[in-house]
Amino acid sequence: MRPATPLLALLLLLAQSGFTQTPYYLTAPRLFDGERMQEGWAVVVEGNVIKAAGPKASVPVPPGAIQLDFPDGTLTPGLIEGHSHLFLYPYNITDWDTQVLKETDAYRTVRATVHARNTLMAGFTTARDLGTEGAGYADVALKRAINEGIIPGPRMQVAGRAIVSTGSYGPKGYDSDQQIMLGAEPADGNDLIRVVRDQIGKGADFIKVYADYRWGTEGEDRPSFTLEELKLVNEVTRSSGRVLVCHAKSKEAIRRAVLAGAETIEHGDFIDAETAKLMKDHNVTYFPTISAVEKITQYRGWRKGAMPDPPNVVNKKKSFAAALASGLTIGMGGDVGVYPHGENVQEMELMVEYGMTPLQVLKSATTVNARAMHWEKRIGSIAPGMLADIAVFAGDPSKRISDVRNTLFVMKDGVVQKHQP
Numbered sequence: 001m002r003p004a005t006p007l008l009a010l011l012l013l014l015a016q017s018g019f020t021q022t023p024y025y026l027t028a029p030r031l032f033d034g035e036r037m038q039e040g041w042a043v044v045v046e047g048n049v050i051k052a053a054g055p056k057a058s059v060p061v062p063p064g065a066i067q068l069d070f071p072d073g074t075l076t077p078g079l080i081e082g083h084s085h086l087f088l089y090p091y092n093i094t095d096w097d098t099q100v101l102k103e104t105d106a107y108r109t110v111r112a113t114v115h116a117r118n119t120l121m122a123g124f125t126t127a128r129d130l131g132t133e134g135a136g137y138a139d140v141a142l143k144r145a146i147n148e149g150i151i152p153g154p155r156m157q158v159a160g161r162a163i164v165s166t167g168s169y170g171p172k173g174y175d176s177d178q179q180i181m182l183g184a185e186p187a188d189g190n191d192l193i194r195v196v197r198d199q200i201g202k203g204a205d206f207i208k209v210y211a212d213y214r215w216g217t218e219g220e221d222r223p224s225f226t227l228e229e230l231k232l233v234n235e236v237t238r239s240s241g242r243v244l245v246c247h248a249k250s251k252e253a254i255r256r257a258v259l260a261g262a263e264t265i266e267h268g269d270f271i272d273a274e275t276a277k278l279m280k281d282h283n284v285t286y287f288p289t290i291s292a293v294e295k296i297t298q299y300r301g302w303r304k305g306a307m308p309d310p311p312n313v314v315n316k317k318k319s320f321a322a323a324l325a326s327g328l329t330i331g332m333g334g335d336v337g338v339y340p341h342g343e344n345v346q347e348m349e350l351m352v353e354y355g356m357t358p359l360q361v362l363k364s365a366t367t368v369n370a371r372a373m374h375w376e377k378r379i380g381s382i383a384p385g386m387l388a389d390i391a392v393f394a395g396d397p398s399k400r401i402s403d404v405r406n407t408l409f410v411m412k413d414g415v416v417q418k419h420q421p
């Protein structure tokens with residue numbers, strides 16, 4: 001009979017497309033929903049979304065559901081890395097100059113695919129990537145390959161090349177007759193308009209600007225753009241529906257970035273009460289990147305615990321304390337790439353060491369980061385209608401943040417990526 005064939009074909013197509021996907025019923029003694037810890041909850045996943053979440057008694061098991069229970073686990077939203085560089089890897093293996101200048105984009109991309117997988121398998125289902133540092137727009141291609149399911153990896157927002165002022169950025173120390181490729185794209189004055197638009201056209205999801213760099217007369221961090229330049233960048237960025245994020249360590253660069261309209265400040269090594277208040281008044285999120293500072297210092301010979309804190313670590317601690325005391329919103333982003341991808345938890349451990357509670361850090365890595373990415377309606381919490389990005393960790397990371405090292409289960413978009421029973 002003729003009409004049966006198209007119907008059958010349609011049903012087959014639906015089954016293959018995952019439309020009739022078997023639902024999941026996930027349970028664990030503890031669940032972090034993005035805001036608080038819950039006990040004895042269940043989560044129902046259908047297709048790529050969370051269908052229901054609540055106390056077990058109030059959430060019935062859907063017919064035919066795959067039931068997974070984690071007897072000593074904690075269910076959390078898929079974690080979000082707020083500051084990654086998937087195209088970089090630890091500088092104690094290969095220094096930054098060599099990675100940027102000598103390694104081909106093809107080689108770096110091959111590595112980045114492994115970095116992406118390691119990030120996802122650690123329970124980080126999303127990453128905000130802050131620039132390829134010399135690998136052009138390879139991050140746009142990486143994001144595409146992940147979104148198309150060609151390779152496993154986190155959902156991404158990418159910065160592309162990022163923008164620096166002429167003369168400020170590295171690699172440095174080469175014969176000035178040489179035209180050296182930089183780790184970001186130089187632009188100044190009105191030319192910033194063209195460069196921002198070009199970066200957007202090539203796939204940047206947000207615009208990252210180095211608002212300062214260590215190019216002072218003593219090698220100290222000094223602003224690299226005027227307030228007017230940053231305002232110009234922000235205006236062009238905003239009108240495309242994107243946001244400006246700024247690398248800024250010094251007080252003055254932070255001030256200019258915030259007044260220009262930057263939504264996040266990366267690093268912020270010299271935040272004091274006044275700077276923190278300005279950031280808070282402008283709803284800015286602070287990404288402290290503690291790990292990067294500690295790791296780079298260790299690569300240079302500092303033995304943590306056995307030697308006194310060097311000045312950059314002392315400054316970072318002061319800065320973090322000022323941010324915390326002021327009630328400034330603090331995101332979780334460690335500059336991972338400086339240390340191994342998949343070891344993202346290092347930043348979370350340091351945030352606790354520097355004064356936050358484990359529960360606060362879990363919020364930073366979920367709801368706070370989701371808001372900073374303007375994706376809070378899609379990811380970062382466990383609630384009906386949210387995308388089914390879920391991780392399970394052995395133990396209780398709201399008490400011991402290091403339990404995030406024990407990843408039992410990872411689901412992204414309703415698809416199981418890792419399951420260690």
Ligand SMILES: [Zn+2]
Pocket residue numbers: 083084085130335
């Ligand atoms: Zn960075």
